[in-house]
Amino acid sequence: MVVKGLIRIVYFDDGTNRSRNKRYRRNTINPLLSLVIGVVLGAFLFAVALPKLIELDLLPYQFYVVSEQGNIVGQMVHNTQEDSPYKLDLISPVSVDIATQVTSIVERVTPAVVGVENLQTQSFNFWEQESYDGGTGSGVIYKKEADRAYIVTNHHVIEGADQIEIILEDDTRLIAELKGSDLYTDLAVLKVDGTNIDVVIELGNSELTKVGEPVIAIGNPLGLGLSGSVTQGIISGTQRSIPQDFSGDGLADWQADVIQTDAAINPGNSGGALINMQGQLIGINSMKINQEAVEGIGFAIPINEALPVIQELEQTGQVTRAYLGIEAYSLIDVPKTEWKRSLQLPDHVMGGIYIQSVEPFTPADYAGLQPYDVIVELDGEPVHTIVDLRKFLYQKKQPGDTMVVDFYRRGQADQVIVELTKQ
Numbered sequence: 001m002v003v004k005g006l007i008r009i010v011y012f013d014d015g016t017n018r019s020r021n022k023r024y025r026r027n028t029i030n031p032l033l034s035l036v037i038g039v040v041l042g043a044f045l046f047a048v049a050l051p052k053l054i055e056l057d058l059l060p061y062q063f064y065v066v067s068e069q070g071n072i073v074g075q076m077v078h079n080t081q082e083d084s085p086y087k088l089d090l091i092s093p094v095s096v097d098i099a100t101q102v103t104s105i106v107e108r109v110t111p112a113v114v115g116v117e118n119l120q121t122q123s124f125n126f127w128e129q130e131s132y133d134g135g136t137g138s139g140v141i142y143k144k145e146a147d148r149a150y151i152v153t154n155h156h157v158i159e160g161a162d163q164i165e166i167i168l169e170d171d172t173r174l175i176a177e178l179k180g181s182d183l184y185t186d187l188a189v190l191k192v193d194g195t196n197i198d199v200v201i202e203l204g205n206s207e208l209t210k211v212g213e214p215v216i217a218i219g220n221p222l223g224l225g226l227s228g229s230v231t232q233g234i235i236s237g238t239q240r241s242i243p244q245d246f247s248g249d250g251l252a253d254w255q256a257d258v259i260q261t262d263a264a265i266n267p268g269n270s271g272g273a274l275i276n277m278q279g280q281l282i283g284i285n286s287m288k289i290n291q292e293a294v295e296g297i298g299f300a301i302p303i304n305e306a307l308p309v310i311q312e313l314e315q316t317g318q319v320t321r322a323y324l325g326i327e328a329y330s331l332i333d334v335p336k337t338e339w340k341r342s343l344q345l346p347d348h349v350m351g352g353i354y355i356q357s358v359e360p361f362t363p364a365d366y367a368g369l370q371p372y373d374v375i376v377e378l379d380g381e382p383v384h385t386i387v388d389l390r391k392f393l394y395q396k397k398q399p400g401d402t403m404v405v406d407f408y409r410r411g412q413a414d415q416v417i418v419e420l421t422k423q
Helices: 031-055 101-112 303-316 336-341 363-367 386-396
Strands: 002-004 007-009 062-066 072-077 113-123 129-145 148-153 163-167 173-182 187-193 214-219 229-244 254-261 273-275 280-288 298-302 326-330 353-358 374-378 402-409 412-419
Touching: 101 113, 101 129, 101 214, 101 229, 101 273, 113 148, 129 214, 129 280, 148 303, 163 187, 173 303, 187 303, 214 280, 254 280, 254 386, 280 303, 298 303, 326 386, 353 363, 353 386, 363 412, 374 386
Parallel strands: none
Antiparallel strands: 002 007, 062 072, 113 129, 113 163, 129 148, 148 187, 163 173, 173 187, 214 229, 214 273, 229 254, 254 298, 273 280, 280 298, 326 353, 353 374, 374 402, 402 412
16 A cells, blocks of 8 residues: 555556545544553443353353462353253362372371391401491381281391391481391391281282382482382382392303382382382382393382291291202303313203302202213203202292202213202
8 A cells, every 4th residue: 555645546456556535634542542542441341241252152252260379269160051061060170189099008108117227346456446427228017916016027137237226207316136137038027016016918819910100109219308208100010030149250140030110110129119009018129220222120029929038037037948968050051162171061051050169068968969960951941040940949848858860971861869868
């Protein structure tokens, strides 16, 4: 549009240039007056017209009554028809409960998860001794009997302790008595004065856990300063076997059967509780993979595996296991060239355990086993590694049981029956 004097020239879409002989005047309305009129009109619409439109069901909106804190305390829903689901009503104030299943579980279970402090004494000379903190971990109150309470934790949490202290949720400290501990299962049982202990955790069934099931880990990561920390995740695996090297020789001495979870488990969480969504204890948090490229891989000892060990430690102070009496190594740790040359094994033998030495006056000695014999079967079950041998002895045999041992000696197959004794 081009303005020439008081004549307005309008360009149409057809390209013509026709003029309209209409004169106009400049807008002479006061801007301030326009603002006042707009404010008054807006106030009228909001105060009078809007409620009337809502009352007449002419607005297709939902209206919420919100408090100064931002909480919804009421709701108005518009409807255009009587039988429509969008009927206009003023709903009574809404009560919002922010508590969830997780918060309820944590509130109920946390008092049963305690701190465990490992105190050790170092001697400098005959007269001087100094106690120092050998580390902290977590524990779970699983039983109360009369005025005594029992706590399960990890063996590595209390290992080497001269004194063990338990720290309750209210920071009360109690001297703990070590009932017993076990290296292979990494479990330990403590006893404390239970006079002021009211909460005992409920035991679940770890055999019912499923991959993807949500779980909660409770413990004291990085020390007592973060006691009662809660993390949440899922079950990532239910039957994981993790090799463990106790001797530090780089060879696996045992395989722990554990539950894998992505709930954060950090140093200090050891011995803490892995809880299902019913608030039941299904695992004792034990370890994690601590590598720069790895995240969210933690492990817990299944409660079904732990319970028999816990009960035996509580009653006898140790785990009684069947004993064979040999020093042996996995055949896979021997160069393959020696399988034929030194051990004279047939080609079809693909694994086993070779005996390095036999202790005198032991079941193996009485049965006639000798150094460099290669054990391939126990009671008809193949064994390939030293871990297989230990798991068979520790989990399937008891002192006094007999065991059929199939082995090779200088290339010849042989068999003996061993009567096992106590380790």
